[in-house]
Amino acid sequence: MFGAVVVGLGIAGSVRIRDMLAPFPGSAAEKLIVKGFISRRALGPQQGVEQVSVEDALSRDDVNVAFVCTENESHEENVRQFIEAGKHVCVEYPMTLSYKAAVDLWDLAEEKGMILHEEHIELFTADFKWLKEKVQGQKLQEGTLHFTGGSLKPRFGFLAFSGIARLTWLVDLFGELTVSDAAFEEKPGDGYSKMTAKLLTADNRPLTWIEERGPGLPRAKNINFRFDSFTLTEIPPPASRGAVGLFMQDLVNFGAKVSGQVPPEEMEQEKRRILHCLSLAQEYKTSASNNP
Numbered sequence: 001m002f003g004a005v006v007v008g009l010g011i012a013g014s015v016r017i018r019d020m021l022a023p024f025p026g027s028a029a030e031k032l033i034v035k036g037f038i039s040r041r042a043l044g045p046q047q048g049v050e051q052v053s054v055e056d057a058l059s060r061d062d063v064n065v066a067f068v069c070t071e072n073e074s075h076e077e078n079v080r081q082f083i084e085a086g087k088h089v090c091v092e093y094p095m096t097l098s099y100k101a102a103v104d105l106w107d108l109a110e111e112k113g114m115i116l117h118e119e120h121i122e123l124f125t126a127d128f129k130w131l132k133e134k135v136q137g138q139k140l141q142e143g144t145l146h147f148t149g150g151s152l153k154p155r156f157g158f159l160a161f162s163g164i165a166r167l168t169w170l171v172d173l174f175g176e177l178t179v180s181d182a183a184f185e186e187k188p189g190d191g192y193s194k195m196t197a198k199l200l201t202a203d204n205r206p207l208t209w210i211e212e213r214g215p216g217l218p219r220a221k222n223i224n225f226r227f228d229s230f231t232l233t234e235i236p237p238p239a240s241r242g243a244v245g246l247f248m249q250d251l252v253n254f255g256a257k258v259s260g261q262v263p264p265e266e267m268e269q270e271k272r273r274i275l276h277c278l279s280l281a282q283e284y285k286t287s288a289s290n291n292p
């Protein structure tokens with residue numbers, strides 16, 4: 001059994017507690033026992049779980065695992081201190097707001113013999129599973145993924161990092177990508193920002209990834225993927241959302257990792273995909289700061 005603390009009690013942190021209190025029966029999620037949560041605010045017990053201090057969580061022997069569910073800006077610092085203290089870490093995506101920091105954290109986790117896991121619930125969605133099935137074995141000609149959503153919350157980082165879930169979709173569907181070009185637009189006073197990122201697949205097929213955030217914009221993904229014999233322009237509503245929630249599926253996966261049930265090759269492949277996506281995000285961020 002692994003005692004766990006949840007750092008950051010927003011939407012994701014509250015779901016983590018809820019799921020650990022009622023894990024999917026018979027799954028590896030049952031190995032994770034919530035011992036407390038950490039918040040910057042002084043809160044009473046939440047869902048019956050006590051607040052603990054960071055120092056307490058870092059030093060307690062019955063705490064073996066931390067869930068880092070804070071705003072993106074503080075992921076790096078939180079992940080580092082828990083790994084240094086010899087705890088396994090599950091961090092909500094994106095792991096960090098820089099590629100180099102992610103490489104350093106992974107090196108540290110390996111040195112300490114700790115599991116470092118980045119949550120990617122977007123890969124469990126019915127939308128993604130539908131797309132993955134359609135794309136299987138097809139030859140892409142060109143494609144666009146245009147994400148829109150409300151204004152980015154403060155402390156969530158540059159668009160290419162906060163939107164890493166969309167980039168992960170593209171990499172999982174079409175393989176490793178290279179950056180070809182990018183354009184950025186920002187109206188800070190209005191809470192509006194837009195990134196138009198151009199990518200190339202290994203066989204030089206163009207992909208465009210747009211992240212557009214602003215007040216009143218609907219949370220939506222618009223696609224246009226052209227293959228040799230057909231074009232996908234929309235994702236139909238899922239027939240069913242599945243019996244196991246998205247965060248619960250991630251919890252089962254993380255529970256299996258800390259229990260030694262996931263083959264090292266599988267974890268290595270996942271690490272490679274995560275670092276590849278973060279390296280692309282870094283290239284866009286660098287390019288944005290060079291062309292303000």
Ligand code: NAD
Nearest residue numbers: 008009010011012013038039040069070071072074092093
């Ligand atoms: P949120 O704003 O609801 O929650 C963030 C919480 O972290 C806040 O309560 C804040 O007070 C707390 N916090 C920040 N720094 C802290 C610190 N140093 N110590 C303790 N608490 C601290 O945000 P959210 O939607 O829950 O997102 C959190 C993370 O989960 C982000 O990295 C996000 O990318 C990821 N994520 C969220 C969802 C989702 O559906 N909400 C899905 C996938 C990934």
